[in-house]
Amino acid sequence: MIKVRAERLNFYYGATRALQDISVAVQPNVVTAFIGPSGCGKSTFLRTLNRMNDIVPGTRVEGRVLIDDADIYAPGVDVVALRRRVGMVFQKSNPFPKSIFENVAYGLRINNMAGSRSELAGRVEESLRQAALWGEVKDRLHESALAISGGQQQRLCIARALAVRPEILLMDEPASALDPIATQRIEELIYDLKQAYTIVIVTHNMQQAARVSDYTAFFWLGRLVEYDRTDKIFTNPAEQLTEDYVTGRFG
Amino acid sequence: MDKAVPHFREELEALLARLLEMGGLAEARVREAVEGLVTRDPALIAKVRDGDEPLNRLHIEIDDRCFRLLALHQPMATDLRAIVAAVKINTDLERVGDLAVNIAQAAGRYATHPPVKKLIDIPQMSDIAQGMLHDALDAFVRRDTRLAQQVLNEDDRLDGLKTQVFRELLTYMLQDPSTVEPALDLILISRHLERIGDHATNIAEDVIFMVSAQDVRHHTAGGA
Amino acid sequence: MRRLPDRAFQAVALAVLCLALAALAALILDVWRDGASRLSWDFLTGFPSRRAESAGIWHALTGSVFVILVTAALAVPIGVGAAIYLEEYGTRSLLARLIEINITNLAAVPSIIYGLLGLGLFVRALGMGRSVLAGASTLALLVLPVIILTTREALRAVPRSIREGSYALGATKWQTIWHQVLPVALPGILTGTILALSRAIGETAPLITIGALTFVAFVPDGLWSPFTVLPIQIFNWVSRPQPAFQVNAAAAILVLLALLLTMNAAAVWLRDRYQKKLV
Incomplete structure (x- = not known):
């Protein structure tokens, strides 16, 4: 079974081709990591999966991305509905300048999923619990989200994404700005969340990819070099390029 | 919330469990081989001689687990020493399994001759070697350096017994050349048992290194 | 020794700043000396009179406040709306770029031109007459470019x-x-808007052009009512020969300055309040 499938995907920033013929199949309920040096296209590819690049002017996509066998770039696709199914967590934690509660409630409100007051509060609590944050913030739900620590903010952003019950969670270097302990918590969280979600994570930290993912895709210069089980990639990659990258012999 | 990388811990626990299972298996095979020697039971002997496969499979599986843990989790400090120790213990246990096969082969040959003498010292050596193996693995799991140190001390007893067996059998062979062949097999078996003790000693040394990061290999146990 | 030019520059900057402040202080002090004695409750609540001693500014003060409120009601929604369109929706279209260039130019047009436009468009063509609505509409046109530009600035500052x-x-x-x-x-938009409005409250030329009355003995009672505003009253008094009216003018200037200061303080307060709420 395949959850997300890219077929010969090309991506252009103006005249520059940032992605070349990417074909990849992501399985459900596993963690798939995209690794590669800066500018290799891994983040760009991640952002094609929820059409986040649409809001960047001058970009163009060729090829198909299928989620549950339906092309998300087909004409008439509701991008707003797509993004509700495909949640995203960003490199720099970006809580809204509102209360912790309102941050989580926002997605529910705009998607008409808020329901009654108690239902809404229940969903907020559930999401915060899923993100392993409830215990730390339950007494300060109505304080500003900008007052909690960076690691907590990032977990809040995860809670916020989970609140609208996405099927897929895209994470763009979610721990790159965090200290090792906060990073470890995020990694554990990712490991726990894969029971319920299909997770795709972009990371420039190879060790992180090794620790959290089941499958790893190695990108280089806008191309997908190798895609395989993570233990295979890190113990015995098929491509020399991958071998050079994971052993740090690049360049 | 303070669960430090539980899934790495889980994997580590699973690795240790498999290692213990392998230790138990190796121990059992040594016991059965010597039992086969004493009772001259061809079925038991054959079982040990031809039954190395499960142990070999475990050997490969444990190696694989260690390999993956090292590659994917980059363990540090105690965890790193534990996994490196596991790799070495794994090899030791596999060798113990091979030695059990060697004992069974010798026991098979020995059974085709009339008994040279009543076997007392060799079963005792077997008990000591199994005990050492058992204690060494226990020490590994419990991170018990004192127990590991005891294993190191036991090795001297085993060596003493081996020398005693050799001298005794030498007298038999001098008296009656027809006993040379079976007696040599017994000497060989005693030597295998002594080697098993050496592997247990290696494990104990690895345990001490793993727990205290102190290398005791070539001074404390130097006389062995 | 590399620090020497640095310090010299600092000293020059400080001197220039002091000079500017001194000029301002001298101005205020001069006006204060002339007009402070005239400030009284009666002056604030009185109506104009031929006798300088009994003349007041109530009609002009209420006129100013009323006109500025109507101006805000007209200019803020249109200005913010236009800024949102330009910044969020139309950034790439030719039309949007055309509008953009025009707005930047409009911000630099002298206010008297707006007065002429107001006279032609609101007073005559749209038949509003010399009413509060016509005056407020003219001032709204005047402040729109500033509101649009500051709002766009504020929108652009919102992190991606x-x-x-x-x-x-x-x-x-x-x-x-x-x-x-x-x-x-919002804090940025509010600050920009209030600053734009406080510019409008001091405007005289466009309102004179559209023919705001210089002598009104009543408080404006509706959008269609004729009106006057503080700067026009001041202008009127200053042009009288009698020295007593000069004193009145100075006192009215003090009131206008107080009004401006209050609005600017409100801008700062609002910005701080919202920023605190956000962070």
Whole structure:
């Protein structure tokens, strides 16, 4: 079974081709990591999966991305509905300048999923619990989200994404700005969340990819070099390029 | 919330469990081989001689687990020493399994001759070697350096017994050349048992290194 | 020794600043000496009179406040709306770029030109007469470019990460602007708007051009009412030969300055308040 499938995907920033013929199949309920040096296209590819690049002017996509066998770039696709199914967590934690509660409630409100007051509060609590944050913030739900620590903010952003019950969670270097302990918590969280979600994570930290993912895709210069089980990639990659990258012999 | 990388811990626990299972298996095979020697039971002997496969499979599986843990989790400090120790213990246990096969082969040959003498010292050596193996693995799991140190001390007893067996059998062979062949097999078996003790000693040394990061290999146990 | 030019520059800057402040202080002090004695409750609540001693500014003060409120009511929604369109929706279209260039130019047009436009468009063509509405509409035109420019500035300052965060949750463009972008940009928008309005409150030329009355003995009672404003009253008094009216003018200037200061203080207070709420 395949959850997300890219077929010969090309991506252009103006005249520059940032992605070349990417074909990849992501399985459900596993963690798939995209690794590669800066500018290799891994983040760009991640952002094609929820059409986040649409809001960047001058970009163009060729090829198909299928989620549950339906092309998300087909004409008439509701991008707003797509993004509700495909949640995203960003490199720099970006809580809204509102209360912790309102941050989580926002997605529910705009998607008409808020329901009654108690239902809404229940969903907020559930999401915060899923993100392993409830215990730390339950007494300060109505304080500003900008007052909690960076690691907590990032977990809040995860809670916020989970609140609208996405099927897929895209994470763009979610721990790159965090200290090792906060990073470890995020990694554990990712490991726990894969029971319920299909997770795709972009990371420039190879060790992180090794620790959290089941499958790893190695990108280089806008191309997908190798895609395989993570233990295979890190113990015995098929491509020399991958071998050079994971052993740090690049360049 | 303070669960430090539980899934790495889980994997580590699973690795240790498999290692213990392998230790138990190796121990059992040594016991059965010597039992086969004493009772001259061809079925038991054959079982040990031809039954190395499960142990070999475990050997490969444990190696694989260690390999993956090292590659994917980059363990540090105690965890790193534990996994490196596991790799070495794994090899030791596999060798113990091979030695059990060697004992069974010798026991098979020995059974085709009339008994040279009543076997007392060799079963005792077997008990000591199994005990050492058992204690060494226990020490590994419990991170018990004192127990590991005891294993190191036991090795001297085993060596003493081996020398005693050799001298005794030498007298038999001098008296009656027809006993040379079976007696040599017994000497060989005693030597295998002594080697098993050496592997247990290696494990104990690895345990001490793993727990205290102190290398005791070539001074404390130097006389062995 | 590399620090020497640095210090010299600092000293020069400080001197220039002191000079500017001194000029301002001298001006205020001069006006204060002339007019302070005239400030009284009766002066604030009195109506104009031929006798300088009994003349007041109530009609002009209420006129100024009323006109500025109507100006704000007209200019803020249009200005913010236009800024949102230009910044969030139309950034790439030719039309938007054309509008953009025009707005930048409009901000630099002398206010008397707006007065002429107001006279031609609102007073005559649209038949509003010399009413509060016509005056407020003219001032609204005057402050629109400033409001649009400062609002765009404020919208642009909203971090992209906030927009992305909102889009990623399945928000539409409008939801993102309304729930996330505008609240964050609000302090900036408010500050810019109040500063623009405090510029409008001191304007004289355009209102004289459209023919705001210089002698009104009543408080404006509706959008269609004739009106006057403080600067016009001041202008009127200053042009009288009697020295007593000069004193009145000075006193009225003090009131106008107080009004301006209050508005600017309100701008600062609002900005701080919202920023505290956000952070």
